[in-house]
Amino acid sequence: MALSFDAIFAKVQVRFPAAGAGSAPNGARWIEVQPSEALGVATFLKGDPALSFDSLCCLSGIDLLRFPALQKDGPSSDALVCAYDLHSLEHRHEVRVKVFASRTRPEVPSVESVWGVAGYFEREIFDLLGVEFPGHHDLRRILTPQDWVGHPLRKDYVYPEAYAGVELKREGQTFESGPYK
Amino acid sequence: MNLEREGDYITLSMGPHHPATHGVLRLEVTTDGEVIRACKPDIGYLHRSIEKIGECLEWYQFVPYTDRVDYVCSMNSNHAWVCAVETLLASSEETRLAIPERAEYIRILFAELNRISSHMVGLGSMTMDMGAFTPFLHALSQREFINDIFEKTCGARLTYNYMCVGGLVRDLHAGAENEIRAMLEGLEKAMIDFNRLISSNNIFKARLAGVAAVSAEDAVSYGLVGPNLRGSGVDFDLRRDKPYGLYERFRFDVPVGKAYAGADGRLGDCYDRYVVRLLEVLESIRICRQALDQMPPASGVEDDPVGGWCVAKAAQKALRKPPVGEVYFRCENPRGETGYHIVSDGTKFPYRIKIRTGSFTAMSIFEKLVPGLMIADLVALIGSFDIVLPEVDR
Numbered sequence: 047m048a049l050s051f052d053a054i055f056a057k058v059q060v061r062f063p064a065a066g067a068g069s070a071p072n073g074a075r076w077i078e079v080q081p082s083e084a085l086g087v088a089t090f091l092k093g094d095p096a097l098s099f100d101s102l103c104c105l106s107g108i109d110l111l112r113f114p115a116l117q118k119d120g121p122s123s124d125a126l127v128c129a130y131d132l133h134s135l136e137h138r139h140e141v142r143v144k145v146f147a148s149r150t151r152p153e154v155p156s157v158e159s160v161w162g163v164a165g166y167f168e169r170e171i172f173d174l175l176g177v178e179f180p181g182h183h184d185l186r187r188i189l190t191p192q193d194w195v196g197h198p199l200r201k202d203y204v205y206p207e208a209y210a211g212v213e214l215k216r217e218g219q220t221f222e223s224g225p226y227k
Numbered sequence: 228m229n230l231e232r233e234g235d236y237i238t239l240s241m242g243p244h245h246p247a248t249h250g251v252l253r254l255e256v257t258t259d260g261e262v263i264r265a266c267k268p269d270i271g272y273l274h275r276s277i278e279k280i281g282e283c284l285e286w287y288q289f290v291p292y293t294d295r296v297d298y299v300c301s302m303n304s305n306h307a308w309v310c311a312v313e314t315l316l317a318s319s320e321e322t323r324l325a326i327p328e329r330a331e332y333i334r335i336l337f338a339e340l341n342r343i344s345s346h347m348v349g350l351g352s353m354t355m356d357m358g359a360f361t362p363f364l365h366a367l368s369q370r371e372f373i374n375d376i377f378e379k380t381c382g383a384r385l386t387y388n389y390m391c392v393g394g395l396v397r398d399l400h401a402g403a404e405n406e407i408r409a410m411l412e413g414l415e416k417a418m419i420d421f422n423r424l425i426s427s428n429n430i431f432k433a434r435l436a437g438v439a440a441v442s443a444e445d446a447v448s449y450g451l452v453g454p455n456l457r458g459s460g461v462d463f464d465l466r467r468d469k470p471y472g473l474y475e476r477f478r479f480d481v482p483v484g485k486a487y488a489g490a491d492g493r494l495g496d497c498y499d500r501y502v503v504r505l506l507e508v509l510e511s512i513r514i515c516r517q518a519l520d521q522m523p524p525a526s527g528v529e530d531d532p533v534g535g536w537c538v539a540k541a542a543q544k545a546l547r548k549p550p551v552g553e554v555y556f557r558c559e560n561p562r563g564e565t566g567y568h569i570v571s572d573g574t575k576f577p578y579r580i581k582i583r584t585g586s587f588t589a590m591s592i593f594e595k596l597v598p599g600l601m602i603a604d605l606v607a608l609i610g611s612f613d614i615v616l617p618e619v620d621r
Contacts, residue, residue: 072551072554101450104555105579162592
């Protein structure tokens with residue numbers, strides 16, 4: 047039977063009292079979990095017969111550095127967020143779980159053992175946002191070259207001026223202002 | 228070299244320039260003679276940081292980039308993106324858009340036509356990987372007819388940039404309905420010919436039957452989606468189970484794998500994935516015909532709620548100040564679920580765009596699935612997954 051967000055959250059909170067519920071102004075809702083509990087919550091969400099979230103649809107990393115609107119609810123203002131979009135093929139319900147990792151030491155336990163596909167998603171977030179996933183069997187860069195410096199999807203990313211001896215900057219161009227505004 | 232002895236493994240690079248990897252994919256395979264003992268995919272050769280580029284563009288400017296996420300089915304990529312943005316806009320009364328009904332039908336019609344042409348490429352190149360060249364030409368020649376229609380309507384044969392937030396860039400060209408109907412007739416005949424030509428061919432079947440079978444449990448855990456998931460017998464299709472657009476008004480079946488290859492076959496093997504794609508083409512033809520039957524006639528007025536094609540002014544106004552928040556939108560593309568996780572901070576620039584693609588997640592199962600296969604079977608596996616490398620690397 048498909049459960050509502052409130053019912054799913056209630057079940058999670060019974061088992062993990064520290065879990066909280068978050069929401070965005072547009073009505074999107076999610077469950078907030080501390081990094082230390084992430085693996086436990088993931089195992090519970092997949093294993094509990096009434097929830098049975100068997101597929102991890104999407105695992106996206108979001109850098110909250112320049113996002114005032116979401117910072118009110120988040121536990122830290124410049125966190126790196128991992129958002130897990132889960133779906134249950136058995137019950138046909140969905141939920142989003144967010145783990146807020148601190149910017150100074152971004153570490154979220156790997157959920158590779160729960161959903162196989164997480165391994166690739168986590169490598170992508172490690173590559174582009176610099177979140178570490180202890181427990182991952184092969185945490186390397188995946189989309190950028192292995193010797194790339196920095197994590198491009200961070201909001202404070204400094205654009206490289208050269209790579210492997212090739213100038214990336216045209217004459218007179220500055221990257222200081224960041225994206226075109 | 229004595230290949231019987233353990234320890235005589237050779238590590239080889241398959242790709243990045245290899246005709247059977249369908250693009251720039253490098254597979255680091257450790258072989259024991261003809262048998263693969265370990266396989267590590269190396270991706271990223273086509274990484275164009277589309278997600279990062281998206282953060283520097285206004286909402287409506289991102290559509291041409293979605294074309295290039297998966298250029299074999301640009302219409303579907305467009306569809307997923309515009310639906311995601313429209314879902315975000317629909318979360319506030321002020322920005323909600325009423326998409327003209329005709330535009331929604333044309334979107335589905337073109338998405339299904341593009342699904343057919345994408346499956347044509349997938350099926351055709353798979354037969355070519357298996358050593359049969361003629362079916363490839365048959366499939367691609369049919370794809371040309373679909374491209375002709377797209378070209379007449381939107382001016383491009385590959386990267387269409389046809390859908391926009393609020394509707395479509397322009398209405399169908401005059402006489403398109405009849406052209407598409409006639410084309411579908413020919414297409415259906417060609418598919419039957421294609422099926423007779425290759426599907427029961429003993430060599431082709433023997434190359435695919437029982438090879439690289441994926442259990443339903445593994446398919447779900449490793450994020451296989453679309454035809455690859457259904458090939459393993461999981462009956463899930465977003466168009467039917469979580470309908471978007473007007474899909475709930477359509478009647479179609481969802482083909483799933485059931486060890487079609489017979490005695491040698493196993494559920495979820497390469498042949499099942501092939502058959503599921505073949506049957507999906509026929510279902511898409513059904514959907515196209517229903518779309519043509521149900522579509523309201525063109526009114527000639529751009530923002531007419533029934534027969535128009537775009538509410539451009541309302542969309543432009545809404546996109547200047549979209550609701551703050553986030554949306555994860557899932558769309559059934561030829562290569563399975565394409566998801567756009569978009570985060571909006573209320574400005575005219577997206578704060579974050581995450582693109583979840585079927586090919587990227589399909590790569591994650593290689594490390595587990597490939598050991599034990601022959602080198603030639605790896606080619607069959609890549610072909611049967613129908614991966615498209617720009618979609619893997621984005």
